[in-house]
Amino acid sequence: MRHPLAKLIAKTPVIAGVIASFAFPVLAQDVTGPIQQDAKAPSYGGVCIDIDLPKNAYIDRSGNRWGCNRGLRLSDGVCILGR
Numbered sequence: 001m002r003h004p005l006a007k008l009i010a011k012t013p014v015i016a017g018v019i020a021s022f023a024f025p026v027l028a029q030d031v032t033g034p035i036q037q038d039a040k041a042p043s044y045g046g047v048c049i050d051i052d053l054p055k056n057a058y059i060d061r062s063g064n065r066w067g068c069n070r071g072l073r074l075s076d077g078v079c080i081l082g083r
Contacts, residue, residue, distance in 0.1 A: 054078050 053059070056069045056079040068079035 051059070051066065053066055054068075054077060056072050057066045058069060059066050068074050071081065072079040073082055074080075
């Protein structure tokens with residue numbers, strides 16, 4: 001037979017989980033309230049612009065440049081076949 005203290009220790013994670021499931025939603029922030037008067041939209045230091053991609057081109061991961069698809073090369077602003 002297990003010691004009563006061992007049984008309590010074994011049940012502690014379950015008890016803590018039940019308490020946390022009720023306690024933590026209460027601590028969530030309310031984002032539906034009014035916006036502060038001095039609040040500002042975040043600035044990322046850039047301006048969004050439209051980019052005209054040539055046929056067979058892609059935007060790179062940075063989102064700032066484009067390149068030609070594999071097997072193509074840039075020539076006069078157009079992606080053409082060849083290396």
